[in-house]
Amino acid sequence: MQRDLSEQKCPACGAPLRFDPASGKSVCDWCGKSYEIPSTAEEPAEGEAQAEGGSAPKPGISEEICVYSCRSCGAEIVTDAVTASVTCPYCGNNIILTEKVTGGLRPDGIIPFKIDKKDLPAAVQNFYKDKMLLPKRFFSESSIRDLCGVYVPFWLYDCTMSGSAYYEGYNDSAMRSGDYIITERKHYDLERGVNMDFKDIPVDGSARLDDALMDSLEPFDMADMKPFRMSYLSGFFAERFDKDSDEVRQRAEDRMLTSTMRIVNASAGDGYMGVVPKDNDIKPSNLNAKYVLLPVYTFKVNYKGTDYSFAMNGQTGEVVGDVPTDKGRALTRRWGTFAAVFAAIMLIIWFISC
Ligand SMILES: [Zn+2]
Ligand SMILES: [Zn+2]
Known part of the structure; x- marks a missing residue:
């Protein structure tokens, strides 16, 4: 034909x-x-x-x-x-x-x-x-x-990721009482609202x-x-x-959620000594694909x-x-890393003992 x-x-x-x-x-x-x-x-x-x-x-x-x-x-x-x-x-x-x-x-x-x-x-x-x-x-x-x-062929996704991410935050405070130091830890339930726009996120x-x-x-x-x-x-x-846009959409959404969480996690603990991520209900909306x-x-x-x-x-x-590696050179490199790690351990021990 x-x-x-x-x-x-x-x-x-x-x-x-x-x-x-x-x-x-x-x-x-x-x-x-x-x-x-x-x-x-x-x-x-x-x-x-x-x-x-x-x-x-x-x-x-x-x-x-x-x-x-x-x-x-x-x-x-x-x-x-x-x-x-x-x-x-x-x-x-x-x-x-x-x-x-x-x-x-x-x-x-x-x-x-x-x-x-x-x-x-x-x-x-x-x-x-x-x-x-x-x-x-x-x-x-x-x-x-x-x-x-x-x-x-690539699909480019535009999307808004919105919802909340939940964390447990804590602050410690210490006070002396006679011969003792008492540490008090206060726990907080934290909710961080998220609304993030993504443009042209590519997936092949x-x-x-x-x-x-x-x-x-x-x-x-x-x-x-x-x-x-x-x-x-x-x-x-x-x-x-x-692979049409519906087939690869999940990969795009996963990538956008990973990026969103990285950004939110970075600032979620502001004002707290530490935070532990618990859950999130962040969902994509206004998803649009270009070919x-x-x-x-x-x-x-x-x-x-x-x-x-x-x-x-x-x-x-x-x-x-890929990079082909030279076995001899790889071995030297591994010993090099081991030596550096060993030196760091020694340093820590030295700090603890003095
Ligand atoms: Zn010809
Ligand atoms: Zn010509």
Whole structure:
């Protein structure tokens, strides 16, 4: 079956265009021309219903395999249900599979790539710079592979967290009575009212990317968010979400509750010598989700036959991933920590004994 696709072509020479992170423009590598990307949202295709209220409704997500034929070379390209942008493996044509990014699947916004592929080795070196346990020959003996620039589907949540957090607080006072010192502890039931607004809390909507890895790529600078245009996808891989906003909402709420409690706990004991958290009835309200695409590079670093998984924030250059450790160096480090702890214990004993 022939499916909908869009090829971003150079109007001057007809060669494929690609999005260039450095200039923020569509460029033609063939004739060297570059084109501004309009800052308005893309016109919906004829007959295509626009998502109401600006956010995507829940579509049926199937395990289907999609087949497209490249208009430039005629090759059949097979993708899964979530892939939205590919490069033809035969002719290098950049193809956008429009049905994955239109209608209910149209993103509300996109942060375009800012970091170029060629800057990646330098960023990785920088990441490793202060990793003390790295094997000595790591840089000369490792290689980067399976590099992929992918627009990852994210849900951004706006929400108000409100309710009360309950604590038990206490104050101690001491007084001398003859040979004795009497300590009196007064207990208080404390209630702290909470009303906190959150904006653009991101949670990834991709089942195949590791949640913890995606969380550690934050923060993204949401000020760079642009209305969605297909031109940004050219030359990059893109996915549509396969976990909808209802499926990942709990993760967003958990994150917001954790942040709320951290802030409330920090000031709950003001005026008291100590507080113990007891309970809370803080609940989310006015929850609103936006669907956006955020830029991420995924790659592997191969060292001595083992692959280490990495990801890089394509906007800020932040790198996260595994670090191979040198066993000899790790051992020295552990002894170092042990020695420091031992010294601290000695110091405490010394204080107690004098
Ligand atoms: Zn051209
Ligand atoms: Zn092709």
